[in-house]
Amino acid sequence: MRGKLAAALAACAAVAVLVTVARSESGDPALARARARLAQVSGQLRRLEDERQIEDLQRTYGYFVDKALWKQTAELFAPDGTLEIGGRGVFVGQKRILDYLTFLAPQGLTRGLLFNHIQLQPVITVAPDGRTAKGRWHFVSEVGEYQKSALWGMGSYENEYVKQNGVWKIRALHAYFRMYTPYEKGWAEAAQPNTHPEAALPPDRPPTVLYRIYPGTYIPPYHFPNPVTGAAH
Amino acid sequence: MPIPSPAAERHRLPPPLARALACAGVLLALAAAALLAGVRTGRAGADDTIATLETTASALELRIVHLEDEDQIEKLIDTYGYYLDKQQWDQLTDLFAEDGTMEISLRGVYVGKPSIRRALELFGPQNIEPEHLHNHIQLQPIITLSADGAHAWSRSRALSEIGTYGRTAIWGDGVYTNEYVKRDGVWRIAKDHIYTTFFASYDKGWKDGVGPAPKASSKIPPDAPPTELYDSFPGEYVAPFHFPHPVTGAQIEIPPQLQVRPNPGARP
Numbered sequence: 001m002r003g004k005l006a007a008a009l010a011a012c013a014a015v016a017v018l019v020t021v022a023r024s025e026s027g028d029p030a031l032a033r034a035r036a037r038l039a040q041v042s043g044q045l046r047r048l049e050d051e052r053q054i055e056d057l058q059r060t061y062g063y064f065v066d067k068a069l070w071k072q073t074a075e076l077f078a079p080d081g082t083l084e085i086g087g088r089g090v091f092v093g094q095k096r097i098l099d100y101l102t103f104l105a106p107q108g109l110t111r112g113l114l115f116n117h118i119q120l121q122p123v124i125t126v127a128p129d130g131r132t133a134k135g136r137w138h139f140v141s142e143v144g145e146y147q148k149s150a151l152w153g154m155g156s157y158e159n160e161y162v163k164q165n166g167v168w169k170i171r172a173l174h175a176y177f178r179m180y181t182p183y184e185k186g187w188a189e190a191a192q193p194n195t196h197p198e199a200a201l202p203p204d205r206p207p208t209v210l211y212r213i214y215p216g217t218y219i220p221p222y223h224f225p226n227p228v229t230g231a232a233h
Numbered sequence: 234m235p236i237p238s239p240a241a242e243r244h245r246l247p248p249p250l251a252r253a254l255a256c257a258g259v260l261l262a263l264a265a266a267a268l269l270a271g272v273r274t275g276r277a278g279a280d281d282t283i284a285t286l287e288t289t290a291s292a293l294e295l296r297i298v299h300l301e302d303e304d305q306i307e308k309l310i311d312t313y314g315y316y317l318d319k320q321q322w323d324q325l326t327d328l329f330a331e332d333g334t335m336e337i338s339l340r341g342v343y344v345g346k347p348s349i350r351r352a353l354e355l356f357g358p359q360n361i362e363p364e365h366l367h368n369h370i371q372l373q374p375i376i377t378l379s380a381d382g383a384h385a386w387s388r389s390r391a392l393s394e395i396g397t398y399g400r401t402a403i404w405g406d407g408v409y410t411n412e413y414v415k416r417d418g419v420w421r422i423a424k425d426h427i428y429t430t431f432f433a434s435y436d437k438g439w440k441d442g443v444g445p446a447p448k449a450s451s452k453i454p455p456d457a458p459p460t461e462l463y464d465s466f467p468g469e470y471v472a473p474f475h476f477p478h479p480v481t482g483a484q485i486e487i488p489p490q491l492q493v494r495p496n497p498g499a500r501p
Contacts, residue, residue: 031282038289045296052303057479059373063388063408066430067471067491075481108488112467114439116406116430118392119373140392142406142439146467150440169480183438
C-alpha cells in the first residue's frame, strides 16, 4: 500500500518533469522549422559570399600580374597549388610558381615593360560542400616592351579554388591561350604559336593538354553544364 | 535508542501510515515544484529560442545588406561608365556626393558637384556629338565596405576607346581607386580617382605611340593640384591598394621604385 502510493506519486512527478523538459527542449515544431530555414538561408548566403570572394581573389591576381608583383601573386595559391599557362607545363607549389613567374619578368616591372592582364567574364561554381570551387574567366592582355614590341593576348582560364581556414586560395590556375598577335599586324596577318616547355625552365609535369592556338581552334573544357538545359558540353 | 521528539510524541500515529503520508507529501511537493519550474523554464526556453532566432535573422540580414551594398556600388561604377561613354555630364555629376571629388590622370582635384560638372567640359560638351568616340569600359571591380556599412572603397579599371572620326584614335588604360559614401540610403561617389596606365595612339600602339598622362588644365583649372605624381607608360608605378592581401592578410607592399610620389604641392 505504502509502496504502491509512493510509486504512483513518483511516476506522476517523473511524467510531469519529463513533459515540461520535453516542451522546453524540442519546443514548438514551428520554432524548429524556423531554425532550419534560417540555417538554409545562411548556407545560400554563404555561396553568394564565396562567389564574390573568389571573384575578388582572381581580380587581385590580375592586378598583381599587371605589375609583376610575383611574390604576392604566388601567395594567392594554396601551398600545393598548381599553375599551367599556355603550353609551358605544370608548376607545383608556391616556390615553383614563383620560379615560373620570375622567368617571365623580374619582380616589380622595370621601365618600359607592359604586362596588363585584364580579368573578365567570370562563371564561378562553388561545390555543394562549400570547400572547393571552379571558375571560368576570360583575359585580355596588353603586353610588350616600349619601342621594341607590342602584343595583344587573349584566352580563358579554367581555375580551381580551395577554402582553407576560411580563406579562398587558388588551387589550380590553368590559362588556355586563344591568340597572341603583334599589335601592328593584328590577327588578320599574324599570330604566334602556343608556348612549349622551356629547357631553361623545365616544368614539374608536362602540359596536361596539347592544343593549337589561333589560327588553330581548341575549346577549353567547361567545368559547368549548359545552364539552361543542364546538358554536359 | 533515539529519544522521540516532543512533536513526534504529540502526533503519534501508526508509523507505517505516517511514513506513507510523509512520503506522499514530499513527492507531491516535488511534483508541484517540478511542474512550476517546468512551466517557467518552458516559457523562458521558448523566449530564448525566439531571441536566438531573431539574433540569427539579424546577422543574416546584415550579410544580405553587405551583398546588396556591394552590388549597388558595382552598378554605380558601371553607370558612371555608361554616362562617361556618352558624355552625359549632368547625370554623371549627380552620381557624386555634394562634397565628392574627381581626380583624373594628373589633371588635379575638382571638389564638389559644381566644380566636377565644369571640369567635365574638358572632355567635350554635354551629350556626345557625331564623329566622336568616348568609350570607357568599366572592368574588374574589387569593392570593400567599412565595418559600419556607410563607406566603401573600390579598385577597378577602365579600357578606353577615344577618338574623332577621320582624325584621331586612342587606346586608354587606367586603374581607379575610388571611395563611396551611403547617404539617405543611396551610395554616391565620394572620391573618383583614376590613375593612367597608358594612352596610346591606335595606329602606333603602346610600342611607339604612347603619350604622357594629361596635366592640369589652364582653361578649367582644378581646385587643388594632383594628390600624387607618377609616370605613366613607359614609366612604371603601382596605384596603391586599398585592401590587404586576400590570402595572407598582409599589407600589399609596393617596391619603392614603383610607388606613387606624394605631390609636395598638394594640400594635406
